[in-house]
Amino acid sequence: xxxxxxxxxxxxxxxxxxxxxxxxxxxxxxxxxxxxxxxxxxxxxxxxxxxxxxxxxxxxxxxxxxxxxxxxxxxxxxxxxxxxxxxxxxxxxxxxxxxxxxxxxxxxxxxxxxxxxxxxxxxxxxxxxxxxxxxxxxxxxxxxxxxxxxxxxxxxxxxxxxxxxxxxxxxxxxxxxxxxxxxxxxxxxxxxxxxxxxxxxxxxxxxxxxxxxxxxxxxxxxxxxxxxxxxxxxxxxxxxxxxxxxxxxxxxxxxxxxxxxxxxxxxxxxxxx
Numbered sequence: 001x002x003x004x005x006x007x008x009x010x011x012x013x014x015x016x017x018x019x020x021x022x023x024x025x026x027x028x029x030x031x032x033x034x035x036x037x038x039x040x041x042x043x044x045x046x047x048x049x050x051x052x053x054x055x056x057x058x059x060x061x062x063x064x065x066x067x068x069x070x071x072x073x074x075x076x077x078x079x080x081x082x083x084x085x086x087x088x089x090x091x092x093x094x095x096x097x098x099x100x101x102x103x104x105x106x107x108x109x110x111x112x113x114x115x116x117x118x119x120x121x122x123x124x125x126x127x128x129x130x131x132x133x134x135x136x137x138x139x140x141x142x143x144x145x146x147x148x149x150x151x152x153x154x155x156x157x158x159x160x161x162x163x164x165x166x167x168x169x170x171x172x173x174x175x176x177x178x179x180x181x182x183x184x185x186x187x188x189x190x191x192x193x194x195x196x197x198x199x200x201x202x203x204x205x206x207x208x209x210x211x212x213x214x215x216x217x218x219x220x221x222x223x224x225x226x227x228x229x230x231x232x233x234x235x236x237x238x239x240x241x242x243x244x245x246x247x248x249x250x251x252x253x254x255x256x257x258x259x260x261x262x263x264x265x266x267x268x269x270x271x272x273x
Contacts, residue, residue, distance in 0.1 A: 004137070004140055004141075004144075005087075005137065005185065006034075006035075006087065006141075008144075010034070010035065011035075011144050011145065013035075014034075014035035014145070014148060015145075015147065015148050017030070017035075017036075018147075018148065018149065023149065023152065024036060024037050024149055024152065032085050032086065032210070033085065033086065034085065034086060034087060034185075035086060035087055035088060035145075035148075036085075036086045036088065036153075037086075037088055037148075037149050037150055037151060037152045037153050038063075038064070038065060038066075038084075038086055038088035038089040038091070038092045038150065038151050038153060039064060039065040039092075039151070039153045039154035040065060040092065040112055040115055040116040040151040040152075040153070040154055040156075040157060041065055041067070041112070041116075041154050041155050041156075041157050041160050041163055041164070042064055042065040042067045042068065042154070042163060043154055043155060043163075044205065044206070044236065045163075046067055046068060046071045046163075047071060049071075049203070049234065049236065050071045050072055050075045051075070052234065053200065053201045053232055053234065054075065054076070055076075055200070056072065056075075056076075056077055056199075056200040056201040056232075057076075057077060057078045057079065057200055058077070058078065058079045058197065058198070058199045058200050058201075058228070059072045059077045059079070059080045059081070059199055059200065059201045059202075059203065060080075060081045060082070060083065060195070060197075060199045060201070060202045060203070060226070061080065061081075061082055061083075061201070061202075061203035061205075062082065062083060062084055062089075062188075062203060062204060062205040062207065063082040063083060063084035063089035063090060063092075063093045063181075063183060064084065064089060064205060065089075065092060065154065066089070066092045066093035066094075066095070066096040066097070067096070068082070068203060068205070069082050069093060069181045070096065070097075070100075070165070070173055070177055072201075072203075073173070073176050073177050073178070074165075074169060074172050074173055074176060074177075080181055081181065081182045081183075081184060081197070081199075082181050082182070082183050082184070083183070083184040083185070083186050083188075083191055083194075084183070084185070084186075085185075085186065085187040085188070087141065087185060088150045088151065090138070090183040090185065091138050091141055091142065091150060092115070092150070092151055093181060093183065094134060094135050094138040094180055094183075095111075095115070095127070095130075095134070095138070097177055097178065097179060097180055097181065098130050098133050098134050098179065098180075099111055099126075099130060100170070100173050100174055100177050101133070101174060101177070101179065102129075102130045102133055103126070103130070105167050105170045107126060108170065109157060109164065110126065111124070111126045111127075112157040112164075113156065113157050113158050114126065115150075115151045116151055116152065116154075116156050116157060117152075117156075118149075118151075119147050119148060119149050120146055120147060121142050121145070121146075121150060121151075122142050122143050122146055127142065133179075135180055188204060188207050188219055189215065189218065189219060189222075191219075191222070191223070192222035192223055192225070192226065195223075195226045197226065198225075198226050198227060198228045198231070199226060199227060199228065199231060200227075200228050200231050200232070201231065201232050201233075201234055202223055202226065202227060202231070202232070202233050202234070203233075203234040203235075204219070204233060204234065204235040205235065205236065206235070206236050207219075207235065208235050220233060
């Protein structure tokens, strides 16, 4: 029998975070945690973000809503690993990769809308339909988390069509997306202890929006050994320049880390070698 990567006590603790209205409720320090609900739709412009590194072959990206890895593969990446602090991010990523190979374009979006509002994912008919194709770890977690809002964060897919793949992009994903991406269950501060490969791109999304400067420095330094020559760390968020440290500080909308970066709007690519 496959050993689960979490315990029954973990599940009980996760479920204890649900308030009487059925929503995940936790202190700010646990807003992103081991079982915090995942986004069903990314709130970033992933098409633009991925286009900044068009020749990236080996990529490590936050799992997030599961869309990040999909867009890197569609853009031509040959190998994509993902990581996230929340196991729910791994599950939505597995659901999306499986659905892409098993469902029509319209079924896919009906599924996303249903997942966003459901507290009993195991009983969604489209999930039952695809359950024979889901990784066993993911299927176990779906069943164990009955009554838990796993994908309640972010924008309802119905109200954000521009953030989703077009029909043509969906067809392309069906040809290039693997059945499952390698997932590393880790927070970003510990991520370097679980890596063994080097990447052209390490995409940290907007994680630094929640970090102090010291943590930003620590993270960048710890990930440098896992970048190929001329590799990039990609991150976005809301920052201002801290002239003394030469690093982003929180608050304003735009920044540039010249000469170590290329810049478009609020996305920064830090070239660290």
